Structures are given as C-alpha cells and as structure tokens.
Amino acid sequence: MEKAIVVNNVSKKYKLYNGNKERLLDLITPKSYGEDFYALTNVNFEADKGDIVGFIGINGSGKSTLSNIIAGIIPETTGSVMLRGEVSLIAVSSGLKEALTGRENIELKLLMLGFNKNEIKKLEPEIIEFAELGTFIDQPIKSYSSGMKSRLGFAISVNIDPDILIIDEALSVGDKAFAEKSLEKMREFKKRGKTMIFVSHSLGQMKEFCEKILWLEYGTVKDYGTTEEVIPKYEQFLKEWKKMNNNERKKYRDDKIAENMKQLQK
Amino acid sequence: MKSAWKVIKEQIDHFYLVRRLSVYELKSKNKNNYLGTAWELINPLIQIMIYWFVFGLLLSRDDVTMGGEPVPFIAWLIGGFFLWTFCFQSIILGSKSIYTRLRMLSKMNFPMSVIPSYTIFSQLYVHFATIVVAVILYQIMGFYINIYYLQLIYFLFSAICLLFAISLITSTISTIVRDFHLLLNSVLRMLIYVSGVLWPLSKLEAFPRLLNIMQLNPLYYLIEGYRAAFFGTEWYFITHWELTIYYWIIVLLLLIIGASMHVRFRRHFIDFL
Numbered sequence: 001m002e003k004a005i006v007v008n009n010v011s012k013k014y015k016l017y018n019g020n021k022e023r024l025l026d027l028i029t030p031k032s033y034g035e036d037f038y039a040l041t042n043v044n045f046e047a048d049k050g051d052i053v054g055f056i057g058i059n060g061s062g063k064s065t066l067s068n069i070i071a072g073i074i075p076e077t078t079g080s081v082m083l084r085g086e087v088s089l090i091a092v093s094s095g096l097k098e099a100l101t102g103r104e105n106i107e108l109k110l111l112m113l114g115f116n117k118n119e120i121k122k123l124e125p126e127i128i129e130f131a132e133l134g135t136f137i138d139q140p141i142k143s144y145s146s147g148m149k150s151r152l153g154f155a156i157s158v159n160i161d162p163d164i165l166i167i168d169e170a171l172s173v174g175d176k177a178f179a180e181k182s183l184e185k186m187r188e189f190k191k192r193g194k195t196m197i198f199v200s201h202s203l204g205q206m207k208e209f210c211e212k213i214l215w216l217e218y219g220t221v222k223d224y225g226t227t228e229e230v231i232p233k234y235e236q237f238l239k240e241w242k243k244m245n246n247n248e249r250k251k252y253r254d255d256k257i258a259e260n261m262k263q264l265q266k
Numbered sequence: 267m268k269s270a271w272k273v274i275k276e277q278i279d280h281f282y283l284v285r286r287l288s289v290y291e292l293k294s295k296n297k298n299n300y301l302g303t304a305w306e307l308i309n310p311l312i313q314i315m316i317y318w319f320v321f322g323l324l325l326s327r328d329d330v331t332m333g334g335e336p337v338p339f340i341a342w343l344i345g346g347f348f349l350w351t352f353c354f355q356s357i358i359l360g361s362k363s364i365y366t367r368l369r370m371l372s373k374m375n376f377p378m379s380v381i382p383s384y385t386i387f388s389q390l391y392v393h394f395a396t397i398v399v400a401v402i403l404y405q406i407m408g409f410y411i412n413i414y415y416l417q418l419i420y421f422l423f424s425a426i427c428l429l430f431a432i433s434l435i436t437s438t439i440s441t442i443v444r445d446f447h448l449l450l451n452s453v454l455r456m457l458i459y460v461s462g463v464l465w466p467l468s469k470l471e472a473f474p475r476l477l478n479i480m481q482l483n484p485l486y487y488l489i490e491g492y493r494a495a496f497f498g499t500e501w502y503f504i505t506h507w508e509l510t511i512y513y514w515i516i517v518l519l520l521l522i523i524g525a526s527m528h529v530r531f532r533r534h535f536i537d538f539l
Contacts, residue, residue, distance in 0.1 A: 074537065100293070
C-alpha cells in the first residue's frame, strides 16, 4: 500500500519565557533563556493512501499541533514529515479577510493556493452553492455569523479537491443539516480514495467515520490502531480521568511529561 | 548571494500572483471608506498642501534653481514629494507586511518573499495616479512634457528594487522584534527632512562635507532623478554616473543581506507570532 503520510520522529519545542527580557536575551545571546516546552515528543505515525485517521486525546495532548505540522503551517523542531499530494487544512478559524466580501475571499484564497483565473471562475460557483450563503456572499465577512464563516471556509477547502484533508474541529460549528452535507462530501472523498485526518472530541463521529485512531497523550503517541481497538481503551481512560481530582490529574500529567523528557534524552 | 538569486527568481515565477494580490490588498485596505481607494490620492494631496502652506507661504521659500532656471517652490516640492510618499508608504507597509498577514496566509502555495513585494505593488498603483496628477499640474504651471520624462521609467524601476530590498530586511526584523516597526516609523518621519524633499540640499553648499554625506542617501538620488525628469534639466543617471554606481551597489548589498535574512528565518516566522 502506498503511504500518503509518514511522520518520522517529529518533536515540536516551544519556549516559554518569563517576560520580554528573557525573550530578547534568548534571541540575541547564544545562551539559552526560558523554559523548554515540548508540545510533541518523538511522534511516529504513518497513514496509507485512502486512510481515514482520527486524532483523539484530552486537551493539550498535541492534536492540533500535529495536524498543523502535517499541514505545513508550523515547522517541526526535529524529525521529518513526508507527504504525497496536496494538503488542505480546515479549521474553525480558517483565515478569511474580514473587510472583503465572501466572493472576494473565495477568489483571494484560491489565488493564494495557486489556481489560475479560469480555474477560479470554474470553482467559484461550486463553492458558493456549497456554502449556502445566499445573498450574503456579496457582503463583507465581518457581518457573517460564526456558522456562516466556517461554512465558507469548509466549502473552499473541500472544493479545491486536495489529496489529503485535515479537519480540525470544523464540523462541530455548522448546524445539523450542514454537518450532514459535509459528512456526505467526506463519504464521497472516502470513496474516491482520499486520505483524511479528523481532529475531534466527538467520539460518535469518529466511530462512524474513521478507520484508524491515533491517540495522543501529552505530545506522545499513546496508541495507534483500528477504531475498534483504540476507542474502547480511550473511553476506559476517559472514565478514569473523570474520576481523578485535580491533584491526581496534575500528578499524572507531570509523571507523563517527565517520562517523555527521559525518552528524549536517550 | 544564493538566497538573493532565489528570492529574485521567486518574484519572477509568481509575478502574476503579485499583480493580482496587490489589487485585493488595495481594495481591502479602503473597503470601509465611502471614498474608497480615492483616499490613497487625497492623503498625499492634503499633505502636500500643508507643506506648501507652511514652507511656501508662511516661511516664503525662494524659487529653486533647476538647470539654471528658477522654479517655484511648490512645483519643485511636488516633483519629489509624491515619490517620497510612495517610498514612505512602501517601507512602512512592507515592514509590517509579513507579521500582519501571516496568520491568514498560513497555508499557501507561494513563497513568502511575495508578501512584501505585493504590498509595494499595491502602492505602485497609487503612485501611478499621483504621477498623473503631478504631470497635469505641471502642464498648468508651464513645465511641459519633455524627452527627459523617459528616465522616470528608469528611476521608478530603481525605486522598486531598493524598496523591495529594504522591505525584505525590515519585514524580517519586524516579525521577530515588533518594536523595530515603531522605530522605523520614527526614523522615516525624520528622513523626509534630510532627503532633499522639503528643501534643496544645495542650501548646504557652505558645508561641502555634510552635503556629500547627505547625497549618499539613496532616496536623494531617486528624488533628484524625478525632478530632473519633470523639469527636463538633464539625464540625471548619466551626468551623475558615480551616484548611479553607488546606488546600485547599495541596492545589491541590501538585497543580499535582506534575502539571506528572509530565507533563513521564513520557515520560523509563524513561531514568532
């Protein structure tokens, strides 16, 4: 089977500074200031062409960081990401220009994605129809509701026909009817053998849709396997997690992070 | 050197994109004003009236001698002022071009070096409009279109090269250290007084050394070139060939520095937001 995504030993380090002084010193002096924070540590994961992978994990586990790295929006600190084909990321806050109208935003976005005039002309009506914005399409984006914005963002990303699609919590915004329509589009993509990544907290959607699940915990891969295998384990974990009080949770977290750091030093 | 070449090639490959994006840029900037893009023209016109009122009327400046002929101060001012506005706006907007757009541009299929150049281009349309205004004013004042106008093309091209090189540097630094943009703002406001926009540097004839130093300002070269064209005095870039050589060395140096900084940091710009 052809690999569509190969993530090899990826780590992402952020620096946490106490104020601007440290930030500046770190920038201009060779000595290191500030505290290192690893959002991802040695993540390995592969997806075949046509796979539908769900990313799960509690808040702060690195799901969005990993999907942003795969989409090429933020750079990895170490490791490498190999992709076969075009990637498109759909997030709730997909960059739209507030002052421009919906139509202008579509054109601008397509232009930036490297489409030429004719292709844009062809795609535009399809996107407008999918987004169901009616007369609002010629109004500036700032007058849109959040649902309308995400619908437009979703419509653009879906209609440019990417090879790899990453959906970061974007389906939870629209109403039922639009979510159903989006899922329909996803099914169509699935049939056509496109690779997709879902990032969501909704286990129901995951179960229905994903074939594989990647479970992230504090920046490392806790488990990766088929949906039937991983989801029950995760549900079990969530139950325990809910029972823990704040101190226990903190201890659990600190232990895991210490473990990660040890791994990293090896 | 290698990065400079790479950045130039990126500009050529994505020239279509630069042109299209610059139009959207201008549109979205003026979307909220009823007069829209007209403000881009009204602004410099108001400014020039202020300077003319203060320096031309209140402080009653003498006529400036251009190629042996006396030229009224207002006419002389216009020649350089519109170019100055173009440079000023391009440097300011170029400097903040990357960090203000990075979030919305996060996913794109074009190199980041296109961002400063399309902001400069969007200012270029405005500059064309101001040149037209200037030429009309000159016809009224009696300085007619002449063969020396041809060098405007050369000087405009030179200006774009300089501005692009500068904005590669400033946009990189401003993205990493935001304070730099504020500093640049103040420095530029000061620069108008020493670039030969508001008073002729020939007033410094008594201090030849100071005069020589001030002529090293690349903006001075451009502004004087514009005036030589409008008043039809000389082929400025030939008669002042030493300044021409000096100018292009400066542009090349800035471009090499700017391109290598830009290429080195561009992958990590998003981490600085």
